[in-house]
Amino acid sequence: MFLKLVWLIPALPLLSAAILGIFGRPLRWSERTISWIACGSVFLSLVITAGVFVQYRAAHWPEPYLTSEAGGFPHSFVWVPGGDAELSLGPRAGQRATFRAEWSYQVDPLSMVMMVVVTLVGFLIHVFAIGYMRGDGGFYRFFAELNLFMFMMLTLVMGSNFLMLFVGWEGVGLCSYLLIGYWFHRADAKAASMKAFIVNRIGDFGFLLAMIAVFSLFGTLQFTEVMRLAADEAYLPTEAFGMFGMASWIALGLFIGATGKSAQIPLYVWLPDAMAGPTPVSALIHAATMVTAGVYMLTRTNVIFMKSPTMMFVVAVIGAATLILAAVIAFAQTDIKKVLAYSTISQLGYMFLACGVGAFTAGIFHLFTHAFFKALLFLGAGSIIIALHHKQDMREMGGLKSYMPVTYWTFVIAWLAICGIFPLAGFVSKDEILWRAFTTEVIPGGRWFWFIGLVGVALTAFYMTRLMALTFWGSPRFVPSTQAHGLSDEPAPHEEPRESPKVMTLPLIALAVGTAVAGFVGWPPALGGSHRFERWLNPVLYRRATNAEAMAHHGATEYILMVVSTLLAAMVMAAAYHLYIHRKQTLQAIVEAIRPLYIASARKFWVDEFYESVFVRGLTLGFSRVFWRTDTRVVDGAVNGSAWFTRFSSRLSGWSDLFIVDMIVNAIGFGLRVFSVAFRAAQTGFTQNYALVITFGLLIATAAYFIWGS
Amino acid sequence: MELAGTEAVFFYILALFTLVMAIALVTAPTAVRGALYLMATLIGVAGLFLLLHAEFVAGAQILIYVGGVVVLFIFVIMLVNIRAEINEPFRTYTRQRRLAAVVVIVMVLGVWYFGIQQDPFHLVRQGPVVALIPPPGAPPPPVEEPTLGGRISEDTQEVGSVLYTKAALPFEIASVLLLVAIVGSVVLARTRRQEETFD
């Protein structure tokens, strides 16, 4: 019965978004009405998801895929019909296939996990947002956009073909853009939303190219078909490590898409800025769901990735590098949300590392647990921010433990989880990743990746403990500098920070419970569990024969590794606690000793500045000089040229601030802009030049045909 | 089609005249002289039309082109150009003249070279043959004997009949086109004072 209602899961939030968007303002609904509609629709989706889960598990698992096309459930329709196409790649090149876009859903173990995460965490965050957004002028708009996001995210995870995935992919990007820029009167929010959108687009372009390649190779965009064909060794042969064949190219395109959406090197720069949005948005989109879409996509296309060890290695390297870099940057951040943002990037690095070493289950499992504890961390941060009247600087916090007990205790659970303390969710999933990295046979150098992961554990434990120490422990530092609420400049009367209302603390408690128990879903056999999570996902994963033995291999090594990482985390936590609470002088001394590194970390290793200075200022200036010369000599006389140069140099100074926002595009686009200036210089305004170009074009075309044509 | 004997001689004369006048046009120092050279060129082309048995078109060329368009040019030159040319010393050519000349010369040489190599209309060398096999079932069209000139052909008649049957619709569109030209010239050329008087 629930399987018949699958289409309602995304449709309900969409309906709610439409209702709120259209009627919210004209009818002047109260916040109460709006929150009932918004949360109610997500709750219904959650209920249906739960029902589908139960029914699917009981009746269908382990048969892997249940799709609309196969008649699994109704309501797929041909969205855009297409024609026959000739395939151009692979063994079927020359054959014809139908190219069409279908709107259809798919239920399988992987999308089931994602649906549960999205609806469950999404619902809790919706509830939290009622309290967080109270009194905001755009209440209806916020929930309409949030619901729209739910629709897009569910489309992304439930779509049964690449095109649906792409639609959801673009859609969540758009909603993210809208929600980051929700407070559009704030300059940082506006800039950040733009940056996020454009950086995401760079990734999308890789994804789109990969999609074209997938169709040209397989002749279909349906996941089931593509995965079936890709698993066939004769169709898509496994490449040797170091080879870069068809599978690698497709995987590369997909991975570029994933780095954009999931904020990996080099496209991670948008995520910290995205914290300018409201905190529930950060929790939902930029921690729990949207940013994990890249991991979802990698897992969804795991067959293709498994065929290309080269790309697997690249994925692992990028994941490992990201996890270290982001964790190091998180060391010196003072904004509580920025710390959490870099922590998210770092955790996403873990997931990519897991995918890279071939442990897709571990990646998805970490995604699953991370959704709980990171959402909890963000919501806790939101609770603090509200209590402190929108102040986010940790240097002005401290000692909140006694003021906000519920927030504190839930936060502690999340902190322990992210540090990997037994037996919370983070411990289970992170150790799974480390163990898989240690034993991987998919790519070489597994032990090195394990070591990097272990360093990451230590770093995580340190910066999270630092966050706890600065926020909850020690003595309060917020009293002298209480600031106004929001943007207005009038000082608000000082009041003690208070515990948040029930509507905000209840989601915290629920997520804390989730954080505590989520790990048991995938409890490893080494500790007496039965790896339910892995068995659950097994049907959608492709596994090479050689890998099976490593899977079964358990022993003393695993226990040792577990103990090592847990002990390391605990030791670092203790050390950090000690340093930040009792030995501030030592801390100061250490900071002084490593001052360059500390500054580098605080300034995010100048990556933004690097993009800005190298690509925007330096090269354009140099190139523009060159082009100025050629222009004056070739195109036009010196008179025009000097006038042009005057205009141009005045424009140059304008450029630097005009384009600061989108530095990443500048990185790609500086060359384009140089060409652009050259192309504009060709447009001399002199009519006969244009006529000459026309004649020239005619001459070239004709000559080409006469010389080579006949 | 072959022009032989006297016709060929006339071809040489007219072609040379046309080309020389055309070159004189594009090198004319002032616009008035340019207009006169244009008139001469158009008359030369009209002569070539006569040579090709297109008497009606030749007449239209003289009447419309020479009698209308060129006169219009001269009107506008009187209105605009005299003062402009007297007020400031006027360079004849633009800065890109050398490049343009190279492009045009390459174009001419190229066409000459390839055109002579390919000779797409070589069939004419073998006399009046049916170059294209007509679609099956169609009666063979009458073959006209080559004439040596001196006789008014019936082409004008045929042009008239085609103009009012096949070309009836383009003819009507052309009338709309002329209406647009009238409206356009009025819109563009009237002054503020004229507009206010009208209002």
Next chain:
Amino acid sequence: MVTEAMWTVLQQVPNQARTWQGFIDALLKKGINDFILLSFLLFAIGVAGVLTRRNILIIFMSIELILNAANLNFIAFTRYWQMSGRLSEHMGHVFTIFIIVVAAAEAVIGLGIVIALYRNRQTVAIDEIDLLKW
């Protein structure tokens, strides 16, 4: 390149034209190719005028040359096909008449634009008209 081209041209001269009488005979026979060449030369001269002259009015006149080149083609081809017995309709002539009409209309509008331009700018030199660029 140029010498090669000239050599090719020489090679194209038919055998009988190698004698003096044959040369005269060949000279006095003008076919469709000569008309195409003539019209192309007219076209090229027109293009040269458009590309090199500064005076807008002369540029207009050069464009009339281009149109006349097309006219000459149409008439010559009509005659050619008529003589080959292929053609019963004089579409080429009719086309030419329409081209003349269009040329007249173009001249009217173009000269209207020139007048409007001259009233504002006091010039008919094309390279002084470059407000719009880049």
Next chain:
Amino acid sequence: MNIMLLIQAKPDWQVLAQDAARLLMPEMLVILFACFVLVLEFMLTPEQRRWAAYLSLAGLGAAGLSLALMFVKFTTAEVGFYEMVVVDGFALVFKVIFLLAAIFTIALSIKFLDVENEQRGEYYSLILFATAGMMFMASGADLLSIFISFELMALTTYILVAYLKRDRRSNEAAMKYFLLGIFSSGIFLYGMSLIYGLTAETNLTKIADTLARLARQQAPQATGFVAMAGMIFIAAAMFFKIAAVPFHMWCPDAYEGAPTSVTAFMSVGPKAAAFAIFARIFIDGLPGLRGDLTGESFGWVGLLAIVSALTMTWGNIAALTQNSAKRLMAYSSISHAGYLLLGLIAGNETGYIGLVIYLFVYVFMNLGAWGVIVAQRRASILGERVDDFNGLIHRSPGMAVMMTIFLLSLTGIPPTAGFVGKYFLFAGLIETGNAWLIALCVLAVINTAISLYYYARFIKAMFMSDVKEEEPLALSTSLRATLVTATVMVLLVGVYPRPFIAFTENATRHLLGL
């Protein structure tokens, strides 16, 4: 003189009149109303001048009605006027596009002309004449009728560009456009004369037949020197009209200098009309010269592919650093010409659907974007720089949101109509399975990514920059109605494209020779 010959050749007036009533009713209505508007102009006081606009809208509406009837009546292609015109699905769909473009343009122009203080009936009648010319173009089945209606459209457009005759930029734009335009007309004519010389025909289908026969006879003419030269010359004129590189250079200048409402019209109407005859001449008239990309015969598809690649890239890159909104949109329009060529290059059903549906949605998205630019023109404010959009969200949130939707659609972001168009264009290329064409498709995708960058500059200016001046926009009811309609259509086609695809299949059925 044989008088009998004249009598025999007497046109059958009855047939002609029937043809006219049956095949060309919308065109005749448009021309009739254009003349009405000219006459009405004499009767109106300066205050009543807007009535000319309303009358022309009524005329376009009447033409639209008769066009709707023809959709019902004509299920197969019919030729008339001695095979001069053909009325088929292709022509009808394009006529709908032209009528929509004209209606939108007039609705945008009313307030704009008030601001410019040039509210005159001639403007509207000229737009109607241009529309009639475009409609004749779409149904042209003969080089002669195509040429003469092409000139009707082109000459009218020259006048419209020069319409603000006391504005130096308008003069200059008209001068450049006119000079280069008739230059390209001359090239067009020369090409047509060569094709005529080769085949002795002016009718497109007969040209195709003759070329096919020549090819069967292995005659060198069929694909040789003259055929190729004629094809290239005609293509050059078409490239000029659609503003494809390297024949595009008039476009930014003319778009910038022309009255903004006319620019809006030019960017949609004449461009679509040029594509209509492009498809008509090349697919109906010169299918034998199509060639392929295998190197065996490098026909027009190769030329189009190279030009399309150049056009997309050049247009998008040159737009990056423009500060004038009008010039930026001109380059955007150039790059879109490149995308649209992909439909002709693909040459399969999907590609043709892409071409037609993209032109159809292009009317809405591009005219919509231009409409917002038109609204920026206030009494003392030019409103043509990207900076002039600063803080539009604060001054007029509706406009800002609609502009964003149009720009996203021009980029091709999924829930909008632009995505559907680009989907078909790109899918058409992929369907061919030719490696070169897929490479071209990849280039097009990259270009789409580049284009987001400069469209985003508008979005950034509208949402993220501080307001410079507070004067309200020049909005009128008709402008608002136009923009809202365009927005709704952009979203509707994007979300539920199937009926529109079915509608465009009318057109493609003909091109595929079904």
